[in-house]
Amino acid sequence: FTGNDPVSDAMFDALEESLISADVGVATTMTIVEDMRARAKAEKIVDPQQLYQLLKDEMVLMFGETAPSVEWRNEDGPHVLLIAGVNGSGKTTTAGKIAFKLANQGRSVLLGAADTFRAAAGEQLGIWAERANVGMIRHKEGADPGAVAYDTVDAAIARNTDNVIIDTAGRLHTKVNLMEELKKVQRVVDKRLPGAPHEVLLILDATTGQNGLQQASQFTDALAVTGIALTKLDGTAKGGMAIAIYKQLGIPIKLIGVGEGVDDLQPFDARQFVDALFA
């Protein structure tokens, strides 16, 4: 490139800054910028606007043309959704929002309060159960989370419930014993209903930096995460680490949280996400 080339070094610096500032992460950003440099050269692109559009289209394609399914039906028994993630990411709120959405679609829903540790966790989920007008299984504080999960699936089978949503306690992926506890919850659920949980949602706070990749990697090693719900996108954080997670681990974003109310849950839309990233 020469100094008077509009698609200049300054433009690639600006691209690097917007990607890093969106929490896309250093390694992924470097890859993207290098790819774009090569393409600009190969395709003799001279207009920065054109290059940005190319990148955006490419990112949307990467996520896939069709939005991932959140139908959550199971033909032979309740569909079981397990919710996990680090502390404060929005698990309980997301569980409540999903319950509300499914109940409004006419499904029967049962919530499982498997966070038996944190202060007022059961009460908090209980209020969401009321808002969604759905049932909830809860044991007393300090009870075994596996037992709650088991009882919830068991009750759902007995009652012919369409959807089970199990909320778990926040835990750092670095805490081995807590990750083991989570694996046990999954095993127990599978034991009661082979094949369950049918969906394992990792709840990821959009303000999280590159540690999000570590979280996704460790939680998926433990549980085979099938999807991500990216929360707090109503703030100014872009949630760019979801791109690194998809590129490196292949885990799709299925839902986004855009507020604290019952309706503040949306299916993931790649085009909207990518446009917002560069806004």
Next chain:
Amino acid sequence: SLAKRLDSVFKSIRGQGRLTEANMRDALQQIRTALLEADVNYQVVKKFIADVQEAAVGAKVLDSVHPGQQIVKIVHDELVTIMGEKNAPLTRSQKPPTVIMLVGLQGQGKTTSAGKLAVHLKKSGHKTLLVGADVYRPAAIKQLEIVAQQADAEMFSLGEHADPVETCLMAMGEASLRGCDTIVLDTAGRLHVDDDMMLEARQIADQLNPHEILFVANAMTGQDAVNSARQFHEALPLTGVVLTQMDGDARGGAAISLIEVTGCPVKFVGVGEKLDALEPFHPERMANQILG
């Protein structure tokens, strides 16, 4: 780690004579990458690198025998200087009660930190009143009630149909009644871009005149730390930061961003979910963690 990276940059130089401007550029690039990987904000890194470059020129690193080690020391020392070389204690009011207000985005650890502060203050003989000013989050007040019990602290709220400002105002009288010399106001998580909620926070601060307004943020926060911190700082006279979930494996570069943007020290770090998991902030240790 940064030390290893710089080592490999300078290994290729050793025996080739003097360190050059070009090698210096490589070293600065490695430092920049290390800080960005640690989630330090992009603009903050830019300024930091310029400062390191200046310090390196001043320290005549180009004439040094061990340029790699010298640069690591310059970077480490610059980080420690930014973060405030020693621990900053909590302000106490001359005339009780001391009022501490906790603010921050959703889910960062405010309510838990309120309990931790009560436990911490109890060790030096202070009696704390925890105030439930979060009327929005389901069971928030119940959560603080339980936290207060676990911390063996007093707790006050007007319930979740009350006005948060009024709750905080009434807490002042309540503290005297119950012989508490410290009040911790646990406020609702709020977005810096939510005007109504930021106005509420300002009203609480205006009416209560807290001796400490602590911004509570998660150590895994990424680039957005500067945005939220900046707007909270513009809205409220912040006096300090509490960095939570430091028991994880996040590099914690947000600490630099928060300190730079608010001009406030990190007063405490949260290192676990239990109420005894609060430690004073150690700039030296944080610098090592950030550099990986």
